[in-house]
Amino acid sequence: xxxxxxxxxxxxxxxxxxxxxxxxxxxxxxxxxxxxxxxxxxxxxxxxxxxxxxxxxxxxxxxxxxxxxxxxxxxxxxxxxxxxxxxxxxxxxxxxxxxxxxxxxxxxxxxxxxxxxxxxxxxxxxxxxxxxxxxxxxxxxxxxxxxxxxxxxxxxxxxxxxxxxxxxxxxxxxxxxxxxxxxxxxxxxxxxxxxxxxxxxxxxxxxxxxxxxxxxxxxxxxxxxxxxxxxxxxxxxxxxxxxxxxxxxxxxxxxxxxxxxxxxxxxxxxxxxxxxxxxxxxxxxxxxxxxxxxxxxxxxxxxxxxxxxxxxxxxxxxxxxxxxxxxxxxxxxxxxxxxxxxxxxxxxxxxxxxxxxxxxxxxxxxxxxxxxxxxxxxxxxxxxxxxxxxxxxxxxxxxxxxxxxxxxxxxxxxxxxxxxxxxxxxxxxxxxxxxxxxxxxxxxxxxxxxxxxxxxxxxxxxxxxxxxxxxxxxxxxxxxxxxxxxxxxxxxxxxxxxxxxxxxxxxxxxxxx
Numbered sequence: 018x019x020x021x022x023x024x025x026x027x028x029x030x031x032x033x034x035x036x037x038x039x040x041x042x043x044x045x046x047x048x049x050x051x052x053x054x055x056x057x058x059x060x061x062x063x064x065x066x067x068x069x070x071x072x073x074x075x076x077x078x079x080x081x082x083x084x085x086x087x088x089x090x091x092x093x094x095x096x097x098x099x100x101x102x103x104x105x106x107x108x109x110x111x112x113x114x115x116x117x118x119x120x121x122x123x124x125x126x127x128x129x130x131x132x133x134x135x136x137x138x139x140x141x142x143x144x145x146x147x148x149x150x151x152x153x154x155x156x157x158x159x160x161x162x163x164x165x166x167x168x169x170x171x172x173x174x175x176x177x178x179x180x181x182x183x184x185x186x187x188x189x190x191x192x193x194x195x196x197x198x199x200x201x202x203x204x205x206x207x208x209x210x211x212x213x214x215x216x217x218x219x220x221x222x223x224x225x226x227x228x229x230x231x232x233x234x235x236x237x238x239x240x241x242x243x244x245x246x247x248x249x250x251x252x253x254x255x256x257x258x259x260x261x262x263x264x265x266x267x268x269x270x271x272x273x274x275x276x277x278x279x280x281x282x283x284x285x286x287x288x289x290x291x292x293x294x295x296x297x298x299x300x301x302x303x304x305x306x307x308x309x310x311x312x313x314x315x316x317x318x319x320x321x322x323x324x325x326x327x328x329x330x331x332x333x334x335x336x337x338x339x340x341x342x343x344x345x346x347x348x349x350x351x352x353x354x355x356x357x358x359x360x361x362x363x364x365x366x367x368x369x370x371x372x373x374x375x376x377x378x379x380x381x382x383x384x385x386x387x388x389x390x391x392x393x394x395x396x397x398x399x400x401x402x403x404x405x406x407x408x409x410x411x412x413x414x415x416x417x418x419x420x421x422x423x424x425x426x427x428x429x430x431x432x433x434x435x436x437x438x439x440x441x442x443x444x445x446x447x448x449x450x451x452x453x454x455x456x457x458x459x460x461x462x463x464x465x466x467x468x469x470x471x472x473x474x475x476x477x478x479x480x481x482x483x484x485x486x487x488x489x490x491x492x493x494x495x496x497x498x499x500x501x502x503x504x505x506x507x508x509x510x511x512x513x514x515x516x517x518x519x520x521x522x523x524x525x526x527x528x529x530x
Contacts, residue, residue, distance in 0.1 A: 034068075034070060034071055035070060035071045035072070035105045035106055036071075036072060036074045036105045037065055037105070037106050037108060038073075038075055038076075038095055038098070038099075038104045038106070038107050039075075039077070039107070039108045039109070040077045040078075040091075040092065040107055040108070040109040040114070040115065041057040041058065041077070041078040041109075041110070041114070042078070042079050042080075042089070042092075042114045055422040055423070055425065057110065058076055058078070058418060059419075061073060061108065062419065064108075071106070073415070074103060075098075075414055075415065076415065076418055077091040077092065078091060079092055096125065096129075099129055099132060099134045100132060105133070105135075106134065106136070106137065107135070108137045109138060109139070110138075110139055110140055111138055111139070111140035112138050112141055112143075115136065126145050129145070177266070180266060180288040180290075185265055185288075185290075186200070187263065191239075191252075191253075191256055191258055191259075192207055192210075192211065192238075192249075193207040193208045193210070193211040193253075194207075194208075194294070200294060201258070201294035203295055203297060207239075208297045210231075210236055211253055211259055211297050211298065212298060214227055214250060214253055214254065215253075215259075215298055215302055217230065218254055218306055219305055219306060223313075224250045224251055224254070225247055227250050228245045228247050228250050231245040232244050254306050254310065255310070257303065258294070259297045259303065260296045260297075260299070260300045260303045261294055261295055261296030262290065262291045262292065262296075262300075263290045264287055264288070264289050264290075265287065265290065266281055266286065266287050266288060267287065268280055325342060326496075326498045326501050326502060327340070327352055328342070330505060330506075330507050330508055331352055331507070331510055332509050332510065333356065333357075333364060333366050334366070334509050334511045334517075335356075335365060335366050336354065336356040336363070338356045339355060340353060340354055340369075340510065341353060341355055341358065343368070350370070351369065352368065352369055352374065353367075353368035353369075354368075354510070366510055366512065366513070367512075369513055374508070374516065375496040376496075377516050377518075377528040377530055378501060378505070379493050379494075380528060381518050381528045382492075382493050382500070382504075383493055384526075385486070385526070386486055386493070387492070389482070389483065389486040393483050393486075396479060397476065397480070397483065414463065417459050421456055421459050421463070424452050424456050424459075427452055428449055428453070431445055431448055431449055431452070432445075432449075478521040478522030478523075479522045481521065481522075482504070482521065485503075504521060505518055505519070505520060505521075506519045506520065506521060507519045511527075513530070514529060514530045515527060515528075515529055515530070516528050
């Protein structure tokens with residue numbers, strides 16, 4: 018019988034604390050909810066401050082104006098951090114704070130379970146680490162969804178009633194108007210610009226020409242846009258509000274979660290209300306513009322733009338413009354810089370034949386296919402070492418979040434003092450502006466610390482590249498559109514004989530023709 022000698026372990030792994038993330042969500046912008054945000058932040062900091070088994074990594078918080086609003090950047094960042102292995106467990110106040118949609122709630126819970134991350138819903142006392150809780154989670158998230166749908170339906174019913182009886186007040190003012198006490202009032206000189214746009218259009222100028230004239234005259238746009246666009250001009254020409262009338266419910270929100278805003282093509286009634294405000298142009302001018310638009314559409318039918326593998330991929334190194342497709346002698350396909358195509362003297366970059374571009378990509382791809390182990394693997398190892406430094410920022414992140422919450426609370430106190438007459442309006446504006454400036458500075462600093470690290474993004478894309486080449490069995494002999502679209506972000510055209518391929522993950526390879 019063989020002799021067995023037991024070799025005792027010489028070291029033991031230290032018990033690692035469970036890495037905790039807390040998720041808070043504020044549904045409205047009211048001061049009470051901001052106060053609630055502060056309370057939630059302090060609650061989670063105190064909860065794990067002296068824990069022997071758990072350590073708080075970060076508090077993720079989102080603010081939204083509606084319980085059905087899905088613009089949750091920090092929530093998505095938290096899920097991404099879970100996939101990166103930074104979080105073991107998530108604490109949140111309730112199912113409704115985590116998700117108002119049964120489908121999304123279960124999807125995220127199951128997704129997190131597959132990577133070993135559990136979610137604790139404190140109000141419902143549900144811990145997804147226990148498999149038997151999924152049925153309870155379905156019930157709770159279903160109730161939260163029904164509550165959200167009910168609130169949405171009540172709000173829409175109230176708005177539609179106001180539309181029907183003509184008492185609805187537009188929440189936004191179009192270009193040429195300002196909102197004063199809920200009423201649309203003409204704003205000069207923007208109103209003169211509106212009148213000029215209609216005059217140009219009826220005198221034979223097209224939307225693109227009008228856009229060019231507005232930009233050349235350096236006429237300011239609305240919403241602090243840098244330049245006028247065709248869509249902005251078209252919006253003015255098609256908007257009945259410039260006649261003093263209003264059409265309500267041009268768009269509508271779906272009744273099911275997730276709520277989507279869609280254009281009303283007759284699914285629901287619209288409400289035309291005359292004389293809701295003072296008009297900028299006459300109804301006669303507006304009707305002539307609509308008739309002219311209809312005539313032009315009939316004369317020039319709409320054609321959908323066709324996309325090719327190189328569409329919007331090729332960038333000129335001289336002027337920064339994109340290359341467009343053109344056909345010469347009816348058979349040969351070329352790609353040419355938009356600037357050079359209009360004026361050859363403005364840009365020296367010449368047209369390149371499509372087949373030459375495809376051949377250059379095939380050569381670059383095959384070089385990487387044969388040598389990816391010596392190029393990509395060392396780069397992946399270096400980036401992995403950089404990733405290990407991420408958690409050193411967490412203490413600073415929590416401190417900034419707490420300071421932001423405290424500053425918001427101070428602003429709430431100032432608003433209360435102003436309301437009760439203990440603080441003058443001038444003093445309130447001065448102190449409130451200082452607080453907002455400090456909050457904005459801290460939020461910028463917080464974003465720099467918590468945004469997705471460039472190293473992580475590159476690491477993920479490098480993994481995709483490496484997996485792609487590892488699974489490939491042979492080199493490329495003919496241009497493959499799918500492979501090109503998946504791997505190439507853009508091509509910088511240095512000259513007709515030099516192309517720089519910019520791949521996913523930030524990799525760049527120059528190919529000479």
